[in-house]
Amino acid sequence: MKFWQHLLSKLRDYQNVYLLTVIENIGSSPGRKGFKMLVAEDGFIFGSIGGGVMEFSLVEEAKKLLRNRDLKIFLKKQIHQGHKENGSGMICSGEQTVVFHPLNNTHISVIEDILDCLQNNTNGILTLTPTLLNFSNEQLTNKFEYKINASQDWFFKEYIGHKSTLYIVGGGHVSVAVSELFVTLGFYVIVFDNRKDLNTLELNTSAHQKLIVDFNEIGNYISEGSESYVAIMTNRYTDDKLVLSKLIRNNFAYIGVLGSKAKLKTMWEVLQKEGVTTSELNIVRAPIGLTIKSQTPEEIAVSIAAEVIKIKNMNQ
Structure with missing residues (x-):
């Protein structure tokens, strides 16, 4: 979301901006479909299209075009293998194609629509062609659709929206750190607690939604499905157990419980004894997160994010 906010700010400041977007990648290219950078007239840059000498060169090219007011939409193919034609100067192999798209204040409404989509947990399609940049409420089966026939005959479509939702049950310190990190990863984040006037819940400015609920009814608030991820981290063993017992037979991409091995063994x-089977328990990630000896809330957030990303990307 920060990317689009920065872009909107520059356009409202009546600056010309180049939007650089990777629309195709082959092999081990460092830039992947959907990677983006903005290069503004005042020299401000944000985002990444793969890094390294290749990125530096393309950013410098965008800056030169902005200085010279030579604003046009065009494709740039980069081959990451030595000094070949269209070579990027990198040796990691693979290829990527980047579209240079100049934007100005006439594009403000499009960027505002994208931000509204992200803020309201709706979705839409960003479309790039040799003549336009557009955002619509179309549906797209895949994350990306594209075709490149020639330099002036191509299109690129990208799903925009929070495809995955992280449900955090528990609004304590770890929840704050987890919320902040997962929002940057593009998740829609909803936090639940059963305590009113909870300081850490009030301090959580990252989560998209924060709800006070009866944990006996938690199943009514969490949608099942392959894009639903659940992290249980209440402040009490009994609440952790209650929430897990209400959710364990539901279908989620991921469900984990924060806690020590001793606590979880007892749970x-x-x-x-209450009838939950071993196979049902085996789907629960507990202790939650990858084992990296994390201690602080921020380190725990990283361990949870790493585990979730691993599962999410394996299932794609």
């Missing part, structure tokens, strides 16, 4: 024993 598992109690749940099994």
Whole structure:
């Protein structure tokens, strides 16, 4: 979201801006479809199209075009293998194609629509062609659709929206750090707690939604499906167990519980006595997150994010 906010700010300041977007990548190219950078007239840059000498060269080209008012839409192919024609200067192999798209204040409404989409948890399609940049409420089956026939015969479509949702049950310090990190990863984040006037919940300015609920009813607030991720981290063992018992038979891409191995061992024993099967318990990530000896809330957030990203990308 920060990318579009920065872009909107520059356009409202009546600056010309080049939007650089990777629309195709082959092999081990460092830039992947959908990677973006903005290069503004005042020299401000934000985002990435793969880094390294290749990125530096393309940014400098965009700056020169802006200085000379030579504003046009065009494709630039980069081959990451030595000094070949269209070579990027990198040796990591692979290829990527970047579209240079000049924007000005006439594009403000398009960028505003994209931001409204992200802020309101709706979705839409960003379309780039040799003649336009557009955002619409079309539906797209895949994250990207594109075709390149020639330099003036191509299109690129990208799904814009929060495809995945992270549900955090518990509004404490770790929840704040997890919310902040997952928002930057493009997740729609919803935090639940059963305590009113909770200081850490009030301090959580990253989550898209914050709800006070009865944990007995938690299942009514969390949607099942392959884009739903659940992290349980309440302040009490009994609440962790209650929430897990209400959700464990539902279908999620990911469900994990924060806690020590000793606490979780006891919880598992109690749940099994209550009829929860071993196979049902085996789907729960507990302790939550990859094992990286994390200690602070921020480190725990990183471990959870790493585990979720691994699962999400394996299922794509």
